Amino acid sequence: MKLSTSIGLGLATAGVCGAAVLLSGAVGESSPVPATCPQRWGSDDIGGWVPAAADIDGVEESLVPGSPVKALICAYPGDNTRPGGERLAGSRTLTDQAAAMAGDLAYLPVTTADVGRACTLMGGPMTNYLIRFAYPDGRALWVGSAEEVNRCVRTTNGTASSTSYAGPAITTAYKDGIWRPVPPEDPCRGPGDRRGQDELMVPGRPGRLTVCRDATYSRPPYRKRHNRDIARALAATLNSLDTVPSDNTCKGLGGATQRGIRLIFDYPQGPAAAVTISMNCAPAVNNGPLQADLDDPVRDQILRLAPS
Structure with missing residues (x-):
């Protein structure tokens, strides 16, 4: 070098x-x-x-x-x-x-x-x-x-x-002279950028899911992990949503008070893919390149997986 x-x-x-x-x-x-x-x-x-x-x-x-x-x-x-x-x-x-x-x-x-x-x-x-x-x-x-x-x-x-x-x-x-991306100490705070997220909310076949609640991560418990089957089932649900190119903004919903959720999908190889769910905003689903609206069945599915 x-x-x-x-x-x-x-x-x-x-x-x-x-x-x-x-x-x-x-x-x-x-x-x-x-x-x-x-x-x-x-x-x-x-x-x-x-x-x-x-x-x-x-x-x-x-x-x-x-x-x-x-x-x-x-x-x-x-x-x-x-x-x-x-x-x-x-x-x-x-x-x-x-x-x-x-x-x-x-x-x-x-x-x-x-x-x-x-x-x-x-x-x-x-x-x-x-x-x-x-x-x-x-x-x-x-x-x-x-x-x-x-x-x-x-x-x-x-x-x-x-x-x-x-x-x-x-x-x-x-x-x-060393290529050394440093993984985050807390998976909830990782970047969550993975190739294919310009086409699908969750590309590929994830191996694990971490559900992070509250963007400030200040009120435990805020993190809950799930196995491969649950990860892939939620990925399939998110990939069924109608998406549009993201401008990484959203419009606040009056009266809504639910905390936001961040979904971290891990893979056997390569970086994680993250999807942010802004419960008080529309469009609520955002992975960076793509956005989508959140309907009640998908909202309920995510809330069941979130830490209480």
């Missing part, structure tokens, strides 16, 4: 951005692309930018398709109150850690549509990142994102994007 640092701004936060391009010497009609970091961040966006989008199979369904063998991380630190044109501060090349990094980013849910979200507006340091994943056949894929205080970052490969937040893990990889 190699770390190079240029003079200027120090590392304060992390992000991810990307696009796929042909490496120098690759066969094809596209012009060769240098295998080095751009000297400046080429956008006013915090995250969500790549130098170019490449024609690689699977880029619409996954941030990092296939099996890259090397990752070049480029860091562009700055301030989120004055974004745009940040200078390259340094780079690190990962080899033995590249596959794990690519695999975890590939698990994040993506969409080719715009996804709305509510963001806090705290000012502070941020770091944009470009990650260039190199493949054995000579092709490469850029992924771009950022770490910043509001966690309101878009990650992209130039074709598909994700609102899932990977900033701290990317910062650790850049600074220490």
Whole structure:
């Protein structure tokens, strides 16, 4: 692993951005692309930018398709109150850690549509990142994102994007040369972002369900676990709802006082998928990319599984 640092701004936060391009010497009609970091961040966006989008199979369904063998991380630190044109501060090349990094980013849910979200507006340091994943056949894929205080970052490969937040893990990889996403001490507080949640509330075949009650997690008991059969039955129910692309907002229901519920679906491999149930709001069901209304039978089914 190699770390190079240029003079200027120090590392304060992390992000991810990307696009796929042909490496120098690759066969094809596209012009060769240098295998080095751009000297400046080429956008006013915090995250969500790549130098170019490449024609690689699977880029619409996954941030990092296939099996890259090397990752070049480029860091562009700055301030989120004055974004745009940040200078390259340094780079690190990962080899033995590249596959794990690519695999975890590939698990994040993506969409080719715009996804709305509510963001806090705290000012502070941020770091944009470009990650260039190199493949054995000579092709490469850029992924771009950022770490910043509001966690309101878009990650992209130039074709598909994700609102899932990977900033701290990317910062650790850049600074220490280790890809090490840290699981939450409390599963109720985990991110719960999994590939396929742009198509289904609960993708795949979960192996366990944790039902978390009350977003503040301050009144025990607030957590209750259930086995595979219950997890898959509730997943099927949620997947039967009529969904719309999420703008991650909802309209409050007057007079409603029920505490919110968060559903964490765990899998034998890869990250969990989380679904938030806002009992006092409509639409009440939200997994990040998708939203749906909550009818009484589904509400009753969830309440029966929740801690009392």
